[in-house]
Amino acid sequence: MRVAAHAEHAGAQMAFLRPGMFCVGGDSHSPTGGAFGAYMFGIGSTEMLGVMVTGEIWLRVPQTLRLHWQGELVRGVSAKDMMLHTVGALGMNGGGYQAVEFCGPAVRAMGIAERMTLCNMSAELGAQTGLVAADDTTLDWLARTGVPRAQLQTLHGDDGAAAREHRFDAGTLSPQVAAPHSPANTRDVGEFTGTAVDVAYIGACTGAKLEDLAAAAEVLRGRRVAPGVRLLVAPASRHDQAQAEAQGVMTVLREAGAELLPNACGACAGYGAAFDDNTTVISSTARNFRGRMGPASVQVYLASPATVAASALRGSVSDPREVLA
Numbered sequence: 001m002r003v004a005a006h007a008e009h010a011g012a013q014m015a016f017l018r019p020g021m022f023c024v025g026g027d028s029h030s031p032t033g034g035a036f037g038a039y040m041f042g043i044g045s046t047e048m049l050g051v052m053v054t055g056e057i058w059l060r061v062p063q064t065l066r067l068h069w070q071g072e073l074v075r076g077v078s079a080k081d082m083m084l085h086t087v088g089a090l091g092m093n094g095g096g097y098q099a100v101e102f103c104g105p106a107v108r109a110m111g112i113a114e115r116m117t118l119c120n121m122s123a124e125l126g127a128q129t130g131l132v133a134a135d136d137t138t139l140d141w142l143a144r145t146g147v148p149r150a151q152l153q154t155l156h157g158d159d160g161a162a163a164r165e166h167r168f169d170a171g172t173l174s175p176q177v178a179a180p181h182s183p184a185n186t187r188d189v190g191e192f193t194g195t196a197v198d199v200a201y202i203g204a205c206t207g208a209k210l211e212d213l214a215a216a217a218e219v220l221r222g223r224r225v226a227p228g229v230r231l232l233v234a235p236a237s238r239h240d241q242a243q244a245e246a247q248g249v250m251t252v253l254r255e256a257g258a259e260l261l262p263n264a265c266g267a268c269a270g271y272g273a274a275f276d277d278n279t280t281v282i283s284s285t286a287r288n289f290r291g292r293m294g295p296a297s298v299q300v301y302l303a304s305p306a307t308v309a310a311s312a313l314r315g316s317v318s319d320p321r322e323v324l325a
Helices: 008-013 028-036 045-055 079-092 110-125 136-144 210-220 238-248 249-255 305-314 320-323
Strands: 022-025 039-042 066-069 100-104 129-131 164-169 174-177 186-188 199-203 230-235 259-260 280-283 298-303
Touching: 022 028, 022 045, 022 280, 028 110, 028 136, 028 320, 045 199, 079 164, 079 174, 079 186, 100 110, 110 129, 110 210, 129 249, 136 199, 136 230, 174 230, 199 210, 199 305, 210 249, 210 305, 210 320, 238 249, 280 305, 305 320
Parallel strands: 022 039, 066 100, 066 164, 100 129, 199 230, 199 280, 230 259, 280 298
Antiparallel strands: 174 186, 174 298
16 A cells, blocks of 8 residues: 655645545654545654655554534634543543544534644544544645645545444533543543643644634733743744734734744653643643653643633633633
8 A cells, every 4th residue: 555654734734635645654643634534643763664665554454433523612612622521531542543533513613723633632542543534624725725626535434334433512512621640631621720830831733733823812812821820832833833923813922921932842742841840731732641741740731722821811720711701
């Protein structure tokens, strides 16, 4: 089988990823490419060398896990909350080397960036990959990046194909927060309200795309972060940052007191912005394992960019719906 190797976020923005492609990436969050209807997953550096030399790879064909989201998300709740809730419900092995198919009205209503978040965090489910079937939203997005529609196709699962299915209601979902030290420690934001934070971090491929930055800016507009709290922002790519600058999003973040960091994995991978002993962090990243973002004493809570922003404003874990009301 022929394959292509790309960095998941930049590859998507440069229109390398298209429906029906079979791709690998050198990062565990490579399933992000599934938002474009591409079958994409992460591999190690040695295996990547083999792909680069031969253009081929072997893998066991996985079973399908279908996650059906009905209803409609309310303001202040996002794809990140959906995935934290899913990981909390099914566990970090809930994906069990399966191909996760995200479907249902709530998924169809999403733009590409939110679909990228869903597929990205299939890694935290232990899945082999994550996928959203390509539709007009996919084709329109790719067409705007310069891909001729004649080169695009839509692919869907076969009717009646074998799959294990879980159903969720987006309309009743609250903002979600994962407590240290696992994404599976997820509960409604209300169970953590009042937990003091030292740092609010918006960054990485999972939580700092243009739409993520805009969600944080919507919460922060006209306001300042709480005294003693550091708001750190590391846009997912230069492209996202440039668009956010052009749209005034970065101005809102800076005026709220944000410190701008380079476009990189950064604190999510424990480099470039690791935190001091006994720091409490609320982060839009995907993982909060002990010692990942600094010393073992660092306490990292995971949340959506909107929840991170609301928490930065109040100096403690907070529900963004209250700020946006």
